[in-house]
Amino acid sequence: MQGDRLSRRSVLTITAGCALTSVGVAATGGPGGDEPTETDAGISRDSFPIMAGTDRETTVYAAVADADGPTVVVVGGVHGNEVAGYVAANEIADWTIDAGTLVTIPEANAVAVERGTRTDDEGVDLNRQFPEGDDPETALARAIWDVVSEYDPDVVVDLHESTGIYAGDPVDGVGQAVFHSEGDDAAETAADATEYATQNYVDEPEYAFQTGSFSGPENDPQGLLVHKAARELGADAFLVETLSTDVDLETRVQWQTVLTEQLTGDELFPEDEPDNGHAPGDPDEPEVPDEPDGDDPDEPDAPDENEPDDPESPIATIRTIPEDADELALEPGQTVDLDGSCSSVPDGEIGRYEWGVGGNGCFDETGETITVTIGANGSHSVVLRVVDDSGRTGTESITLSAGRNREP
Template structure:
């Protein structure tokens, strides 16, 4: 997929980040990445933070949103982890708890009863202060990719009756559909083990069907961003599995855009003479390399198994096991763990342990490396609530 930065947006809704209480809250710069954050609706009950990670190498921009509905926990827990990602190029913008007031109340909406994900009418200004502030982030950063993470109590079977879990809805363009198909195929092969829980792909509803006001619909229609609305199911599914599905979907959808440097794509360079003299030989060798160098699959298993259902108590210790990770065409030779969500992998080994002394979420990331140097990651969130 090829992306370019765009000068875009309709005249409607051009509030930018100059409106309702946007304040800078932190900034952290390193040699390769710049991390910044700021607050929307600062000083109000609707205050929520936006996180911006920028790589030293220029590239596309992706916006990932969670918590649009406050009782859809997997989306905002996954986005909290995604905000810490180390990217190779471009910009990653995340809003983990878009409707922070609803998240705090564990309700689809806050006390005002307003469904935030119906306040973004296409071609018009968003209808609430918070929606306008969120749309201001879109205006400011001009994302090439927009991903909104949700969950449902049921499973999608082609209509909206009974639930819409296990589906990625896409904007009406071939690139979005193809990317979603590749991502869902990857999940179904590697992370979905129960019949009936396979992910599918669907297109956004047309503008005239009565379903309007969704952030991803507006992003696709008003800015031409490639847009995705991902739904996982909570039906008989633990939180850590739902979070894993969301995280892996996002990883697949932005891998080529943010998680791989352009140098990796162009490895070997463009030598015109070599291309003319050895075209067939290089093509054959390249095909063989691709076949021999598939990426590994990282998988975290835990003891005890249910680490996200609230059964853990303060002081418990969780054993983290990476032995289920695999490499389809070689061997996994390195196992690394990020146990404090700081983006660095401070522990190594096939197994490790994590103590949970406080009542909070503990994001954990495993990175595995195969014998050809390719890597893959898996993420879970361990929760202690008592």
């Protein structure tokens, strides 16, 4: 890590009022007061809002230890349907650190978190709004970047989830992986963190964690927060992805927290092994609302079928017109009507129907029915996600293909 910048950064965050004024926000103190609070021996805690007074308002938390050390920024909730990321980030905001500065933005995209969706109410994917070499493209992205650049962190960790496991091809999913910025230090840190998490917190071999490098500046996906932090601020940056399907929330939160501990431990816990309540085999049980399915094409993935384990969750059903269209060799230009009205809820009512078309990881159409036009070049993966009035979800997926793309 870049140790030559530690003193400047620690002093910067200790004088939080000056730093926050320069980004257009005011210090509000700890969760219950107007002044910075001393809630732990040797740690000064502070919090402040960004986008104050708007529906996008969210809170930034800063913890500064008495002992000098690097600055770490942890972000969660960039995508509102990746629940483990923002639950873990909320836990991390309360960490007791031994040295340095910990800045946390647990629910970066408050609108998306409230809606339980990847994008906000205008369909904007926040994690595509941070172009390298240019200003962020939305007001929220600019406010987040103002905080990150003001603290000038040594390490940035962004917490996400994916519906598929990473196997070298991000199109199939990026779960159970830590993607890292360039440089031997970041690569070694990611490798050590994933090895530790796998050995101590993973029981099934298929859930072993892997590492991968960030995509290049000219390659997709572009506009990611961690890419900009690494390449413009020189931070060691990490994108953490856990599998959101078929794994309980408590375990995923445990994975996210343990990985963050290992990625930042040398900075925040220089003398002791970090211990923030997640012993191997003993995950915490955070209280959170019922979660939507995660889908995250950051180092991108595709929607994947997630049949709910909860017997009270909705059962998604897709009916096609023509009938059984997913088994037919369709013609280019042919339209297929998809009907989700036969979906059911054992206990409650369906609140909304969400459709993902094309395998891009996004649910960007709503309604009981949609129409898909078959293209000449390739197959169309379609996922229906139904959400009941309690926030529980169920999904079903089918694939529609033109005749010459249909496998025998």
